[in-house]
Amino acid sequence: MNSLSSLKMLPTYVRTTPDGTEKGDFLALDLGGSRFEVLRVRVSEDGRQMIQTERQMYPLTEKMKQSHATELFKYVAECLGDFMTKHEIKGKRFPLGFTFSFPCRQTKLDEAYLISWDKDFDVKGTEGENVIGLLRKAIEEQQDYNVDVLALVNDTVGTMMSGGFDDPYCEVGVIVGTGTNACYMEELSHIEAVSDSEGRMCINTEWGAFGDDGTLEIFRTEFDQELDANSPKPGKQLFEKMISALYLGEIIRLIMVRLVKNSILFQGKFSEILLRQRSITIKEVAAIMKYAKSLHKMVRHLAPECDVRFILVDTGTGKGAAMVTAVAHRIVHQRKYQNKTLAPLKLSQEQLMKVMHQMRNEMQQGLSRDTHSTASLKMLPTFIRKFPDGTENGKFLALDLGGTNFRVLLLVVHSGPRRATQIFQKNYPIPLEIMQGTGEEGILVSWTKGFKATDVEGQDVVTLLKDAVKRHGELNLEIVVLLNDTVGTMMNCAYENSNCEIGLIVGTGSNACYMEEMKNIEIVEGDEGRMCINIEWGAFGDNGCLDDIRTTFDKLVDINSLNPGRQRYEKMISGMYLGEIVRNVLINFTRRGLLFRGLISHVLKTVGIFETKFISEIESDRLALLQVRAILQHLGLDSTCDDSIIVKEVC
Numbered sequence: 001m002n003s004l005s006s007l008k009m010l011p012t013y014v015r016t017t018p019d020g021t022e023k024g025d026f027l028a029l030d031l032g033g034s035r036f037e038v039l040r041v042r043v044s045e046d047g048r049q050m051i052q053t054e055r056q057m058y059p060l061t062e063k064m065k066q067s068h069a070t071e072l073f074k075y076v077a078e079c080l081g082d083f084m085t086k087h088e089i090k091g092k093r094f095p096l097g098f099t100f101s102f103p104c105r106q107t108k109l110d111e112a113y114l115i116s117w118d119k120d121f122d123v124k125g126t127e128g129e130n131v132i133g134l135l136r137k138a139i140e141e142q143q144d145y146n147v148d149v150l151a152l153v154n155d156t157v158g159t160m161m162s163g164g165f166d167d168p169y170c171e172v173g174v175i176v177g178t179g180t181n182a183c184y185m186e187e188l189s190h191i192e193a194v195s196d197s198e199g200r201m202c203i204n205t206e207w208g209a210f211g212d213d214g215t216l217e218i219f220r221t222e223f224d225q226e227l228d229a230n231s232p233k234p235g236k237q238l239f240e241k242m243i244s245a246l247y248l249g250e251i252i253r254l255i256m257v258r259l260v261k262n263s264i265l266f267q268g269k270f271s272e273i274l275l276r277q278r279s280i281t282i283k284e285v286a287a288i289m290k291y292a293k294s295l296h297k298m299v300r301h302l303a304p305e306c307d308v309r310f311i312l313v314d315t316g317t318g319k320g321a322a323m324v325t326a327v328a329h330r331i332v333h334q335r336k337y338q339n340k341t342l343a344p345l346k347l348s349q350e351q352l353m354k355v356m357h358q359m360r361n362e363m364q365q366g367l368s369r370d371t372h373s374t375a376s377l378k379m380l381p382t383f384i385r386k387f388p389d390g391t392e393n394g395k396f397l398a399l400d401l402g403g404t405n406f407r408v409l410l411l412v413v414h415s416g417p418r419r420a421t422q423i424f425q426k427n428y429p430i431p432l433e434i435m436q437g438t439g440e441e442g443i444l445v446s447w448t449k450g451f452k453a454t455d456v457e458g459q460d461v462v463t464l465l466k467d468a469v470k471r472h473g474e475l476n477l478e479i480v481v482l483l484n485d486t487v488g489t490m491m492n493c494a495y496e497n498s499n500c501e502i503g504l505i506v507g508t509g510s511n512a513c514y515m516e517e518m519k520n521i522e523i524v525e526g527d528e529g530r531m532c533i534n535i536e537w538g539a540f541g542d543n544g545c546l547d548d549i550r551t552t553f554d555k556l557v558d559i560n561s562l563n564p565g566r567q568r569y570e571k572m573i574s575g576m577y578l579g580e581i582v583r584n585v586l587i588n589f590t591r592r593g594l595l596f597r598g599l600i601s602h603v604l605k606t607v608g609i610f611e612t613k614f615i616s617e618i619e620s621d622r623l624a625l626l627q628v629r630a631i632l633q634h635l636g637l638d639s640t641c642d643d644s645i646i647v648k649e650v651c
Contacts, residue, residue, distance in 0.1 A: 005213075006209050006210055006211060006212045006213040006215065007205050007206065007207055007209065007210055008103065008115070008204075008205075008206045008209070009191075009193075009203050009204075009205055009206075010103070010104065010105060010106060010203065010204040010205075010206060011106060011191055011193055011194050011201055011203060011204075012106055012109075012153065012154065012157050012183065012201065012202045012203065012204050013106050013107075013108055013109040013201065014109065014151075014153065014157055014161070014201065014202040014324055014327075015199055015200060015201050015202075015331075015642075016200075016327060016331070016640075016641075016642045017160070017161060017164035017168070017170065017171065017185070017327070018161065018164045018165045018168070018323055018326070018327055019168065019330075019597055019640070019642070020168065020597060021330060021593040021597070021598060022043050022165075022323070022326040022327060022329070022330050023043050023044065023326075023330075024042075024043055024095070024326060024329055025040070025041075025042050025043075025092075025094065026040070026041045026042075026043070026094060026095050026096070026097065026322040026325045026326055026329070027039065027040055027041075027080070027084075027094045027095070027096040027097075027147060027322070027325075028040075028041060028096065028097045028098070028099065028319070028321040028322040028325065029076060029080065029096065029097075029098045029099065029135075029321070030099040030101075030155070030158070030321060031060075031076065031098070031099065031100055031101065032099065032101040032155050032178065035057055035060060036057070036058045036059075036060045036076065036079065037055055037056065037057050037058070038055065038056050038058065038079055038080055038083040039053055039054065039055040039056075039319065039321075039322060040053070040054040040055075040083075040087060040089070041053050041319055041322035041323075041326075043322075043326055051165065051319070053319060054087060056083050056086070058079045058082075062120075065120060065121045065122065065123065066121075066122050066123070067123055067124070068123065068124045068125050069123055069124065069125035069126040069129065069134055070125065070138075072123050072126075073134045073135055073137070073138035074138050074141070076135065076138060077135070077138035077139045077141070077142050078142070080139070080145075080147070081142050081144050081145055084145050090144065090145045093146045093147065093148065094146075094147050094148070095147070095148050095150050095325050095326075095328075095329050096147040096148060096149050096150065096325060097149075097150060097151045097152075097153065097321035097322055097323075097324050097325030097328075098131075098132065098135060098149060098151065098152045098153070098321060099152075099153055099154070099155050099158045099320065099321040100112070100131055100152055100153070100154065100155075101154060101155035101156075101179070102114060102115075102116070102117055102118060102121065102154075103115040103116055103118070103204075103206050103209075104131060104152070104154070106152070109150070109151045109152070109324075109328060110132050110149060110150055110151055110152060111130055111132055111133075111152075112130065112131050112132060112152045113128055113129060113130055113131070114126050114127050114128065114129060114131055115127070116236075118179060118208065118233070118236070118237055118240070120232060120246075122232070131152060132149055132152050135149060136149055150325050150328045150329065151321070151324045151325050151328050153320065153321050153324045154181065154183065154204045155175060155181070155320075156173045156174070156175050156181040156182060156183045156204060157173060157183050157202055157204060157320065157324065158173075158319070158320025158321045158323075158324065159173040159174070159175055159183075159313050159320055160172060160173025160183055160184075160202065160320065161173075161320040161321075161323040161324050161327070162313045162319045162320035162323055163311040163313050163320075164323070165319070165323050166311060167309075167311050169309070170311055171184060171185040172184045172185075173320075176243060176244060176245065176295065177244065177245050178244065178245055178246045179208055179237075179240050179244050179246060180207070180208055180239070180240050180243055180244040181204070181205065181206060181207055181208055181240075182205045182207050183202050183203060183204045183205060184202070184203060184205070185200045185201070185202055185203075186200060186201060186202070186203045187200055188200055188201055191203065198625055198645060198648070199625070199641055199642070199644075199645050200641050207239055207240075208237045208239055208240030208244070209236065209237055209238070209239065209240070210238070210239035211238040211239045211242075212235065212236060212237070212238055216238060216239065216242070219242075220238070220242070223251050223254045223255055223258075224238075224241065224242055224251065226254055227241055227247055227250055227251055227254060228241055230277070231247075245281075245285075248285055249278065249279075249280035249281045249284060249285055250277065250278050250280065252280055252285060253274065253277075253278075253279060253280040256274060256280075257270075257274060257275070260274065296310055334592075334593075334594050337592060337594070338589070338594060338646065338649075341585070341588065341589070342585075342649070342650065344549070344551040345551055345553075345585075347549060351549060355546070355549065358545050358546070359377070359537070359540060362375055362376050362377040362540060362543075362545065363377050363379060363535065365377070366378055366379030366535075367379045367516070367520055367521055367522060367523065367533070368522050368523075369522040369523055370522075372522075372523050374543075375543075376539050376540055376541060376542045376543040376545065377535055377536060377537055377539065377540055378534075378535075378536045378539070379521075379523075379533050379534075379535060379536075380484075380533065380534040380535075380536055381521060381523065381524045381531055381533060381534075382483060382484065382487050382513070382531065382532045382533065382534050383531065384481075384483065384487060384491070384531065384532040385529055385530060385531050385532075387491070387494040387495075387498060387500075388491065388494060388495040390415060390419050391415050392413045392415060393413055393414065393415040394412075394413055395410065395411070395412050395413075396410075396411045396413065397409070397410060397411075397477065398410075398411060399465075400485065400488075405427045405428065405429055406427070406428045406429075407425055407426070407427050407428070408425065408426050408428070409423055409424065409425040410423070410424040410425070411423055412424075421495075461482065462479060462482050465479060466479060484511065484513065484534045485505060485511070486503045486504070486505050486511040486512060486513045486534060486535075487503060487513050487532055487534055488503075489503040489504070489505055490502060490503025490513055490514075490532065491503075501514060501515040502514045502515075506573060506574060506575070507574065507575050508574065508575050508576045509538055509567075509570050509574050509575075509576060510537070510538055510569070510570045510573050510574040511534070511535065511536060511537055511538055511570075512535045512537055513532055513533060513534045513535060514532070514533060514535070515530045515531070515532055515533075516530060516531060516532075516533045517530055518530060518531055521533065537569055537570075538567045538569055538570030538574070539566065539567055539568070539569065539570070540568070540569035541568040541569045541572075542565065542566055542567070542568050546568060546569065546572075550568070550572070553581045553584045553585055553588075554568075554571065554572050554581065556584050557571055557577050557580050557581055557584065558571055560607065561577075575612040576612070578612045578615055579608070579610040579611050579612040579614065579615060580607065580608060580610065582610050582614075582615060582650055582651060583604065583607075583608075583609065583610040585650050586604060586610070586647065586650065587600060587604055587605070589646065589650070590604065594646060595639075595643050595646055595647070596637060596638065596639065596643055601636065601637060601638075603635050603636040603637060604635075604637065609635060610635070614631050614651075615651045617631060618631060618647065618648050618651040619648070619651050621648065625641065625644040625645065625648065628644040628647055628648050629641075629644050632644065632647065
């Protein structure tokens with residue numbers, strides 16, 4: 001589709017605009033239609049609040065515009081060296097950005113292949129070549145100074161980035177000068193030429209070529225056609241020839257010549273200057289009419305529903321190249337910190353194998369009579385020895401006390417060839433004062449998941465339940481079994497599939513159970529048959545065996561929990577704690593200026609505000625980050641597209 005369009009819509013690989021945290025000392029080169037400029041741009045610690053620019057113009061002759069690539073880029077490198085000598089900065093290594101105001105096919109921020117020259121340039125040996133490669137080669141041949149060429153940008157992109165430094169809402173760049181062009185920030189999901197689909201990228205429209213396919217023929221006047229016929233490249237850059245400064249003066253001259261011929265102007269008398277091509281420049285046109293004001297009025301007329309604000313970039317596009325370089329420099333350093341911070345949260349295959357061996361060792365210790373009391377994995381016998389076999393029949397009550405709710409269930413089981421179950425249930429929320437109060441109504445073996453009721457641990461919970469039922473006085477219940485929720489999960493699945501012999505929960509808490517050979521369970525008498533073992537693996541690592549993989553964020557969550565030092569593995573992987581781990585990472589990134597413009601909101605400081613369900617929703621977002629933005633907005637966090645990308649990576 002792109003090859004058929006007169007608008008090439010070139011990806012620039014500029015993915016973000018300045019956010020105010022850029023700082024440093026940068027060099028920029030600006031090679032455009034009528035000038036070549038070298039700049040030094042210093043961005044203060046205060047980001048947007050201060051920028052200092054030193055610049056020097058160098059002549060660019062017509063001969064140089066028609067020369068060879070070797071000559072042109074040698075001249076550019078020599079001018080850069082001259083500038084660094086005059087400013088006594090050759091001893092320092094500088095990041096450098098290159099504004100190159102001609103159509104290029106970019107494949108990276110620092111790799112761009114020239115498509116064609118315009119604006120009266122026709123340098124041999126450059127079309128189809130990597131412009132950054134030509135520049136780097138010329139600089140290396142100088143052997144006199146060191147720079148890191150980080151970015152190539154079109155002058156229009158430089159204009160947008162320069163405006164973005166002054167106003168964070170600037171996301172469109174327009175140039176109507178020697179040539180004309182526009183760029184804007186586009187959703188990556190709309191850019192088929194780039195494989196990524198998340199985030200945004202600046203698109204260089206190269207709209208100077210608009211109409212080269214004939215779409216503007218009904219608007220082109222005879223004066224436009226005459227100007228085009230006498231230009232160096234007839235039929236090319238037709239839109240540019242209709243509106244840009246390089247050609248407007250000539251169009252006006254052609255109109256005036258026609259009017260004089262028809263004796264409508266100057267009594268039909270020509271001057272020598274009027275008959276000379278390009279004798280009227282944009283300078284004379286601008287002196288006669290308020291061009292900028294007319295442009296603003298036209299844009300607002302064409303897009304009345306848009307709130308358009310214009311920012312005049314009067315310091316040249318070299319500042320924009322420096323800002324692209326500053327942004328690239330910032331992103332490189334932020335990415336390094338981001339990768340370094342997140343790396344401990346991503347376990348390697350070797351680390352995973354080590355954890356597996358450690359868990360297996362702890363399981364064996366938990367099953368052994370000699371080491372059971374000191375093992376972090378208690379490997380609790382459940383005394384469940386058999387699975388459902390399909391002959392079960394009747395009505396049964398079940399009480400389920402797990403995370404934040406208490407459920408009462410009535411289970412109706414039908415046996416036979418068409419065995420089936422019916423479940424009737426009701427949920428009861430558990431008030432915090434019950435979860436953390438006295439143990440008269442508590443019914444758990446050991447407390448996790450935020451429970452901390454006193455006088456329960458170490459007690460016979462079945463007896464406690466029986467006593468509570470007895471005190472109620474109206475219930476006639478026979479309590480036949482106590483089981484862990486993980487065991488219940490396994491038994492429920494085993495009713496559907498007889499091959500199921502492992503139960504696993506990663507929810508509010510985390511645990512696993514499995515069927516173990518009795519001969520391996522030393523803490524229970526007997527060697528025949530099998531029994532379900534409740535691992536209680538949430539406590540894995542409580543003895544310090546996981547300390548080498550616990551991150552700063554894991555430790556923060558543990559310290560601020562109700563039971564510091566306990567259930568460490570559960571706090572690393574379960575739903576109750578993952579959101580809090582993410583929140584602590586986001587706070588860390590915000591303090592470093594990577595997120596939310598470095599501003600830690602009251603919302604982000606709120607413990608538990610980042611629910612685990614948000615992680616799932618963000619991780620599965622396939623809507624060009626719209627889901628991420630919606631969640632962050634719901635949390636009251638004013639986020640940019642870049643913030644959303646980082647938050648998704650953290651999740």
